[in-house]
Amino acid sequence: MQDVDLVNVPGADRSVEVDDGVLLAQARDGHAEAYAALFTRYSYAAHRLARNLGQYEDAEDVVAESFARVLDLVRRGKGPETAFRAYLFTTIRHESARRAKARKRVTPTDDVAKIDQPVPFGDGQLDGFERAAIRAAYESLPPRWRTVLWHLDVDGRKPHELVSLLDLSPNGVSALVYRARNGLREAYLQQHVKSAAPEDSRSCRDVRAKLSAFVRRTASARDQEKVHGHLPVCRECMSIYLDLQEVDQEVAAPPSS
Ligand SMILES: [Zn+2]
Structure with a gap:
């Protein structure tokens, strides 16, 4: 697991991480109550994520299995030392994907198996949540960006073909493609914000609406300041x-x- 980059949060006192890190260290030393505290802290968000990822009735098992797996690693001196939440959530994603795959294997016909090839994404494959997140992200984009992405990614056209198609200069096309791709990635991240726990205050809501732009470093200076604070x-x-x-x-x- 990579160290999480905190460099663009000046003023962060890392107390959130230190808290989880201290609990993890105690859990590693065999203190069950320390891990129980982590469970309490992240149980709600974990269940919510698991429900978004897979079959509703599986969520309970996925969460229990994921917490148990991380605990097992921690006790063997492996697993996360900080960023417990990110580690747990990645485990939940993998566990949900594994179950979805196992379910699919039970009932395939040859034709369905052929048509329903998973789309490669990063170094893994899309699970249900990610597919839905990409679709929702795409649909949230301005029509012009959607058109560009459609031509390139679905129609398989090359950027230079868009010059005449959209009546733009080559520079205009590359700027548009760049903005559309970044826009999609940012909107995709924002879908993950939506799947997290509900915001408890107005300032949380304001900040969460800007988080994906913040992570992608496209937020305005004013918004960055708000998130930093x-x-x-x-x-x-x-x-x-x-x-x-x-x-x-x-x-x-x-x-x-
Ligand atoms: Zn907040």
Whole structure:
């Protein structure tokens, strides 16, 4: 597990991480109550994520299995030392995907298996949540960006073909492609914010609406300041921020055009 990049949160006192880190260290030393505290802290968000990822009735098992797996690693001196939430959530994603795959294997017909090839994404494959998140992200984009992405990614056209198609200069096309790809990635991250725990205050809501732009470093200076001010004092938003950093790193860099 990579260290999570906190460099763009000046003023963060890392107390959120230190807290989880201290609990993890205690759990590693065999203190069951320390791990129980982590369970209590992240149980709600974990269940919510698991329900978004897979079959509703599986969520309970997925969460229990994931907490148990991380605990097992921690006791053997492996697993996360910080960023417990991000590690747990990645485990939950993998466990959900594993179950979805196992379910699919039970009832395939040859034809369905052929048509329903998973789309490669990063170094893994899309699970239900990610597919839905990409679709929702795509649909949230302005029509012009959707058109560009459609031509390139679905129609398989090359950027230079868009010059005449959209009646733009080559520079205009590359700027548009760049903005559309970044827009999609940012909107995709924002879907992960939506799947997190509900915000408990107005300042949380404001900050969460800007988190994906913040992670992608496209937020305005004013918005950045707002997020900088909030993260160190809000455990839940900080957790979501750390999770987004991780998701953003998982997603392959957009191909240059
Ligand atoms: Zn908050």
